[in-house]
Amino acid sequence: MAINIKNDRVCDLIRRASELSGRSQVSVVEEALERYLADASSGPDAGPGGPDPGVERILAQIDASLTPTDSDAVRASLEDLYDDEGLPA
Structure with a gap:
């Protein structure tokens, strides 16, 4: 071929x-x-409908640009949104 x-x-x-x-x-x-x-x-996100590699790259760039204080604040905010099983609080 x-x-x-x-x-x-x-x-x-x-x-x-x-x-x-x-x-x-x-x-x-x-x-x-x-x-x-x-x-x-x-x-876990493999296959059709999985994450867009471009979006993943942008998110990684944003994460790399955050200071440790900013990163901790984002994590704390996310923890408030979800329970221990990962479901919306």
Whole structure:
């Protein structure tokens, strides 16, 4: 089976990954797809309707930008919203 990629940016990314790794273009694409599928199929929110990776990345950036005091305040606020079983209080 053959695949013809007609996206210059994707072709460039594949080429760069191949050069950096010293592996074939097919092997870097295969590994990237295997990693993507493993990430997409793991965790409690996996599958259709799971979290958007873009949203997850933004939330991680926000979390990283919070001071410890701000982070503690957010956690305390969230704890007030849910009971010990994770249900709305």
